[in-house]
Amino acid sequence: MPLPPKGAADEEAGADPMAETLRALAHELGDLARLGDRLQGPISEALLAAGAADGARMKEFQAIDLLVQRLHGVCVFVDALSDLAPQSWRLDCRPALDKVPLTDLARRLARSHHGGVHGDADLEGDLELFG
Secondary structure, three states: OOEOOOOHHHHHHOEEEHHHHHHHHHHHHHHHHHHHHHHHHHHHHHHHHOOOOOHHHHHHHHHHHHHHHHHHHHHHHHHHHHHHOOOOOEEEOHHHHOOOOOHHHHHHHHHHOOOOOOOOOOOOOOOOOOO
């Protein structure tokens, strides 16, 4: 639940405008949707090259397309909510950020409402290859 506006002390304590937090979340969702969209081509090519053109595999590929569409839809919705949220609504996001297991993601979400710049979600973070 949003905290009511209380003044400068809240800003120092970590209470941020809810609209900015929603905008940061929308940006992350948009990055994920764009990444999923970008991966659809290579995944499709890999499926076809592996001879996995059967109905079950094609259904899985269609599920990827649905995932991308839904991510984009939620992104648009959250972005619209950020435009509707009154600037007086404030929220201390630190407890929620502490639960985000991806450090780079938590940092981007935290920075977003403290003047930071977003990067592409697919270009940041650690890459771990499994062999």
